[in-house]
Amino acid sequence: MILSGKRILLIIGGGIAAYKSLDLIRRLRERGASVRAVMTSAAQEFVTPLSVGALTADRVFSDLFDRNDEHDIGHIRLSREADLLVVAPATADLMAKLANGHANDLASTVLLATDKKVLMAPAMNPRMWSHAATRRNRATLEKDGIAFVGPARGEMAESGEAGEGRMSEPLEIVAAIEMLLDAQPRPLSGKKIIVTSGPTHEPIDPVRYIANRSSGKQGHAIAAALAKLGADVRLVSGPVAIADPSGVKTVHVESAQEMRDAVEQLLPADAAVFVAAVADWRTENAAGEKIKKVADKGPPALQMVENPDILAGVGHHKQRPYLVVGFAAETQDVLKNAQAKLKKKGADFIVANDVSHEGGVMGGDRNRVRIVSKSDIDEWPDLTKEAVAERLADLIAKHLKTIEI
Secondary structure (H helix, E strand, C coil), X not given: CCCCCCEEEEEECCCHHHHHXXXXXXXXXHCCCEEEEEECCCHHHCCCHHHHHHHHXXXXXXXXXXXXXXXXXXXXXHHHHCCEEEEEXXXXXXXXXXXXXXXCCHHHHHHHHCCCEEEEEECCCHHHHHCHHHHHHXXXXXXXXXXXXXXXXXXXXXXXXXXXXXXXXXXXXXXXXHHHHCCCCCCCCCCXXXXXXXXXXXXXXXXXXXXXXXXXXXXXXXXXXXXXXXXXXXXXXXXXXXXXXXXXEEEECCCHHHHHHHHHHHCCCCEEEECCECCCEEECCCCCCCCCCCCCCCCCCCCEEECCCHHHHHHCCCCCCCEEEEEEEECCCXXXXXXXXXXXXXXXXXXXXXXXXXXXXXXXXXECEEEECCCCEEECCCEEHHHHHHHHHHHHHHHHHHCCC
């Protein structure tokens, strides 16, 4: 196991998400890691040192001027004896302190004194997360080499508050930790790869839209698998109900036009994998107000126009990636349609999957695909979406290795 024998220093910041740190400790220890905890004074307002100490089976550190520790410069020792420092929850205050070099408590001093990798799991109100100062601090921290996991979108602790700012779930943080500590070869290190995932929502009016049943599970799994092989992955995701994958920079969009614009802004790239089930059509003019039902007049006529073809646009783009992979979700003539798509879209591979009721409808946890290229058709067995993602990531790594970049 990757975490067996690893030493994690967990810094718990002051936020309601601090309760998740208790489960995080448990998850790390059951994977063989040892955990020491540093708690800010604010963190102790949400969870007790007694609870944290019981789960770590170690004393909890909180005081910069502890007479029992500082005789041998305890904050330096804490920062150097760990294999990885994890800040969860990482509050706006802790991010600001580290970004600006402040060290006025044990947590911030340990972060400045370390020579090890640092992973932050931000957690705060959506408005705090979107504030220019927080964005600026995150950019500074990323430039300094700090890794991030999350935050996710969802309901907040405050009544009526929702948006981006929820701390990632413990297992997501564990996955990010494993990725940082995994010493296996990274064949995609230094490669930038764009992945699209999920459906798109095309508005009819403020409350209705055209969509499909894509869950985003396959696209997100592919993004995670590519990141695990060392790629710098940029995921462009339509509206989904699953968390952003660890180690991946995610751009959230709604419509096909927004997805097209986001993808083009990310060019150039070494490879692009188009997994998203983009809506083929949208209404020409979405209504500004809810369309009301009128008795005896029947449904309103919707004038439809074609959405941009994102795969074809990139497949024939002047900044075309070295490797372009598309997906073909079909309910009939799967291979015939995939081969036609390969030629028309300018792709190197098409991953064809049958999404009929017999083949396995969208939203499931398994997939049976065929890899269609100009010279070959490779049929894969029925696999979990994670296994499909790992095999596809390996295939992409092998092909990029043979391309002179």
